[in-house]
Amino acid sequence: MTIQSWTGYCTNVHAGANLEQTEANLKTHAARVQEILGHDQPLGVGLWLSASSARSLLEPGKLTAFSQLMQAYKWMPYTFNGFPFGNFHKTVVKHDVYLPTWWQPERLEYTKNLVTILHGLLAPGQEGSISTLPVAWGKPEPTEDQWNSTVENLLNLIEHLYQLEQQTGRLIYVCIEPEPGCLFDTTEDVIQFFQTRLFPAGDPEQIRRYLRVCHDVCHAAVMFEDQLTVLEKYAAAGILIGKVQISSAIEIRFADLTPEQRQEVLSEVSRFAEDRYLHQTTVRDAAGNLRFYEDLPYVLNEAAQNVPQEETWRIHFHMPIYLDQFGLLRTTQAQIYDFLSEIKRYPEIRHFEVETYAWSVLPEDLRHQELAAGIAQEIQWLRQQLTRSTID
Numbered sequence: 001m002t003i004q005s006w007t008g009y010c011t012n013v014h015a016g017a018n019l020e021q022t023e024a025n026l027k028t029h030a031a032r033v034q035e036i037l038g039h040d041q042p043l044g045v046g047l048w049l050s051a052s053s054a055r056s057l058l059e060p061g062k063l064t065a066f067s068q069l070m071q072a073y074k075w076m077p078y079t080f081n082g083f084p085f086g087n088f089h090k091t092v093v094k095h096d097v098y099l100p101t102w103w104q105p106e107r108l109e110y111t112k113n114l115v116t117i118l119h120g121l122l123a124p125g126q127e128g129s130i131s132t133l134p135v136a137w138g139k140p141e142p143t144e145d146q147w148n149s150t151v152e153n154l155l156n157l158i159e160h161l162y163q164l165e166q167q168t169g170r171l172i173y174v175c176i177e178p179e180p181g182c183l184f185d186t187t188e189d190v191i192q193f194f195q196t197r198l199f200p201a202g203d204p205e206q207i208r209r210y211l212r213v214c215h216d217v218c219h220a221a222v223m224f225e226d227q228l229t230v231l232e233k234y235a236a237a238g239i240l241i242g243k244v245q246i247s248s249a250i251e252i253r254f255a256d257l258t259p260e261q262r263q264e265v266l267s268e269v270s271r272f273a274e275d276r277y278l279h280q281t282t283v284r285d286a287a288g289n290l291r292f293y294e295d296l297p298y299v300l301n302e303a304a305q306n307v308p309q310e311e312t313w314r315i316h317f318h319m320p321i322y323l324d325q326f327g328l329l330r331t332t333q334a335q336i337y338d339f340l341s342e343i344k345r346y347p348e349i350r351h352f353e354v355e356t357y358a359w360s361v362l363p364e365d366l367r368h369q370e371l372a373a374g375i376a377q378e379i380q381w382l383r384q385q386l387t388r389s390t391i392d
């Protein structure tokens with residue numbers, strides 16, 4: 001059977017931390033997205049299940065019923081977002097999204113539950129991916145015991161995935177997702193972890209097969225990483241990209257603005273300093289030096305005292321991927337074009353996921369009246385770009 005490539009959207013955009021809410025969201029929003037896109041082909045969904053929802057699905061009979069629901073609507077859950085553990089839409093999330101860490105047993109248990117569920121939902125012969133957090137938030141630095149527990153838990157997971165494939169033929173891989181401010185926030189961080197801690201502790205070939213990378217285009221852009229260099233570095237290190245989250249950040253190029261516009265753009269971007277999520281911000285000065293702020297309000301407070309002249313800001317706020325510019329603000333959409341321009345050289349990358357989870361906290365003038373319409377527009381845009389990338 002041919003292993004298919006899939007494109008879809010991540011359901012972490014929908015609130016709901018229990019199984020009943022998850023099913024209701026799918027019936028309301030995913031069904032409507034599919035209606036807009038047309039029912040002639042299955043709709044790829046990157047499922048987000050909280051730890052509570054995952055445990056519920058493993059109760060007798062529930063996974064079978066959930067699978068029947070997927071099949072009835074022609075939804076293909078080809079990938080899971082295993083990053084957020086709890087309620088991703090509570091009033092304040094911020095640093096809580098990085099808990100539990102990978103040195104805690106709860107993270108391993110949750111991820112194994114997702115493996116079991118994904119195996120039960122995938123069609124025969126198809127492979128699945130699960131993205132996960134890059135171990136922990138970056139501060140404080142883990143102790144050596146915590147590093148050792150992290151490696152032990154990941155090797156336990158890899159052995160679990162190996163046994164699954166040996167016994168059933170099912171290939172599922174878990175993908176570490178670098179994020180600004182986390183323990184791994186650049187490509188080099190991930191590579192160093194594999195080379196200095198994972199490979200010496202286990203079978204490198206087995207590790208490479210079952211533990212991969214989730215490349216989030218927005219995250220790399222916020223860190224001012226060149227997308228093509230990211231691809232080349234992972235390839236050179238023998239580390240596979242298991243899934244790609246297609247996402248876009250906010251960008252401000254102060255050097256392109258007049259003095260009056262620089263004041264105005266600060267007012268515009270302040271609308272995005274909301275309370276639910278962290279919006280990590282990296283500032284590049286005229287000399288190319290980088291400064292990192294763990295949340296947007298911190299850099300805004302500095303700018304209020306000294307308005308930037310030649311800096312470029314990139315802000316971790318997932319914007320609709322079809323947007324290039326709005327008012328005086330820009331997005332990093334060009335980074336998506338850069339990444340996709342090289343994708344045909346990497347046929348092993350088969351899972352693409354739109355991950356604009358921030359619709360609910362976008363300023364109202366940037367939202368669609370109907371959430372499903374915005375999601376459908378993003379999927380349509382991505383499908384067009386992927387088609388062009390593979391034909392050109």
